[in-house]
Amino acid sequence: MEPVKVKEKKEHPGLEWSACILRIRETRDRAAFAALFRHFAPRVKAFLMRSGADAAMAEECTQEVMAAVWQKAHLFDPSRASAATWIFTIARNRKIDALRKMKRPEPEDLPWGPEEEPDQEDSLALQQETEKLEEAVAALPAKQRELIEKAYFGDLSHREIAEETGLPLGTIKSRIRLALDRLRHAMK
Amino acid sequence: MIQDTIKHHLTDALLMAYSAGTLPEAFSLAVAAHISMCDECRARLGAFDTVGGTLMENCDAAVMSADSLDATLAMIDLAEARPAERDVPLGGGVLPAPVRAYVGGDLDSVRWRPVGMGVKQAILPTKGDATARLLYIPAGAAVPDHGHKGTELTLVIRGAFEDKVDHFGPGDIEVANEDLDHTPIADIGEDCICLAATDAPLRFNSWLPRIAQPFLRI
Numbered sequence A: 001m002e003p004v005k006v007k008e009k010k011e012h013p014g015l016e017w018s019a020c021i022l023r024i025r026e027t028r029d030r031a032a033f034a035a036l037f038r039h040f041a042p043r044v045k046a047f048l049m050r051s052g053a054d055a056a057m058a059e060e061c062t063q064e065v066m067a068a069v070w071q072k073a074h075l076f077d078p079s080r081a082s083a084a085t086w087i088f089t090i091a092r093n094r095k096i097d098a099l100r101k102m103k104r105p106e107p108e109d110l111p112w113g114p115e116e117e118p119d120q121e122d123s124l125a126l127q128q129e130t131e132k133l134e135e136a137v138a139a140l141p142a143k144q145r146e147l148i149e150k151a152y153f154g155d156l157s158h159r160e161i162a163e164e165t166g167l168p169l170g171t172i173k174s175r176i177r178l179a180l181d182r183l184r185h186a187m188k
Numbered sequence B: 001m002i003q004d005t006i007k008h009h010l011t012d013a014l015l016m017a018y019s020a021g022t023l024p025e026a027f028s029l030a031v032a033a034h035i036s037m038c039d040e041c042r043a044r045l046g047a048f049d050t051v052g053g054t055l056m057e058n059c060d061a062a063v064m065s066a067d068s069l070d071a072t073l074a075m076i077d078l079a080e081a082r083p084a085e086r087d088v089p090l091g092g093g094v095l096p097a098p099v100r101a102y103v104g105g106d107l108d109s110v111r112w113r114p115v116g117m118g119v120k121q122a123i124l125p126t127k128g129d130a131t132a133r134l135l136y137i138p139a140g141a142a143v144p145d146h147g148h149k150g151t152e153l154t155l156v157i158r159g160a161f162e163d164k165v166d167h168f169g170p171g172d173i174e175v176a177n178e179d180l181d182h183t184p185i186a187d188i189g190e191d192c193i194c195l196a197a198t199d200a201p202l203r204f205n206s207w208l209p210r211i212a213q214p215f216l217r218i
Helices: A006-011 A013-027 A030-050 A053-073 A083-098 A122-139 A142-153 A158-163 A169-187 B011-021 B025-037 B039-056 B070-080 B097-103 B207-216
Strands: B113-116 B119-124 B129-136 B147-150 B153-158 B173-176 B192-198 B202-204
Touching: A013 A030, A013 A053, A013 A083, A013 A122, A013 B192, A030 A053, A030 A083, A030 B039, A030 B070, A053 A083, A053 B070, A053 B192, A083 B025, A083 B039, A083 B192, A122 B039, A142 A158, A142 A169, A142 B011, A142 B039, A169 B011, A169 B039, B011 B039, B025 B039, B025 B097, B025 B153, B097 B119, B097 B129, B119 B207
Parallel strands: none
Antiparallel strands: B113 B119, B119 B129, B129 B192, B147 B202, B153 B173, B153 B192
């Protein structure tokens, strides 16, 4: 695999993180892991704490999540997910396991082609899409963004959000729907 | 096992909650089983996971303990010293892979229990408030008329059924709430196998099943 061009990495910091995961996979690169850790571990920990873990448990789970990033690096495909998305799914699964004490049924994996290397252009395209979505999420009106965050971080159902915020269930559902419509529109 | 004839898909609310990891296990199973059969919902899930990744990356970072990185590297070294565990691939089958994992095999491993009128069920072991079961409905037979107190997800794995809402074929998932009383009837051509997940007991509308309900855990 050819190295990603330096210019592209500067313009798309997400590509730098993808490259770190690929370096872990190819050469068990500890420096790449340290860089990834410094960026993502504090965010994984924050996500777990907002989901209801206390600081000690969140710290322990975060270490497990980051160790899993190393161990599962061979499963990472930068043309299918950004580093942030992929690490989020590992952190989420750890949350279900450790906090909710449940199993996480995963969809059947798609059959992969004959050992195809992920295409550089596909990775770049995926990264650009991810950035577009990131901008769209950042641009959401505060009220909509808050509800989306609660849905992802708060470990709350719509009904529980209604109880916590005092908003009627219908308002919550329609705000989330509006937020998703906006995101969809931005991705066109 | 991917179907391109699917008409009934997952709702945004279900996909978002599955991505966020807030669904009861039985619902997660139904969602994972549908996605195993449906490329469209798999792609939509990818978008919801990306929202999750974006929110995580942009949240206010927490402070790690001082030895956190070293402790993690030590954990990695320790794991590498152990022989690697390989997941045994389950191979293809009639049931989607996440369902096979709960059954402990494919269709021939399901331990069916009769619930009357030729209909059989097998409850799958999930934790939490919702329950999941496989339903076997003989061709042309009906599941007793029932309503729901909560939400019921019904995924067609093989065959097809029809109720007053629509016709549901392989890969289709029906999302029914408390407003719907229905009598799903299997198509005449083939026995129908469904995965059903409910977050409240079904409410049967005739006298007998209501008595039977506590015993059958429907």
